Amino acid sequence: MSNKQVKLTLIRSLAKRLPNxxxxxxGLGLKRMHQTVTVAATPENMGMVNKVSFMLKIEEV
Incomplete structure (x- = not known):
């Protein structure tokens, strides 16, 4: 089992976005603009990342 990590930064506002x-x-742990978190690259997390990828800067760690 690999321990891949993904570094995510919120680069677009959550204001007036769909509730989902x-x-x-x-769910990815981001609360404010320009905040960066590192999450495990599990299928569950990557599904959320793919859904909101237009709002995130994504880097593999």
């Missing part, structure tokens, strides 16, 4: 998109961003 807001929930995905919150």
């Amino acid at each position: 998109h807001q929930a995905c961003v919150r």
Whole structure:
């Protein structure tokens, strides 16, 4: 089992976004603009990342 990590930075605002998109961003642990978090690259997390990828800067760690 690999321990791949993904570094995510919120680069677009959550204001006036779909509730599902807001929930995905919150589920990834992001709360404010330009905040960066590192999450495991599990299928569950990557599904959320794919849904809101237009709002994130994504880097592999």
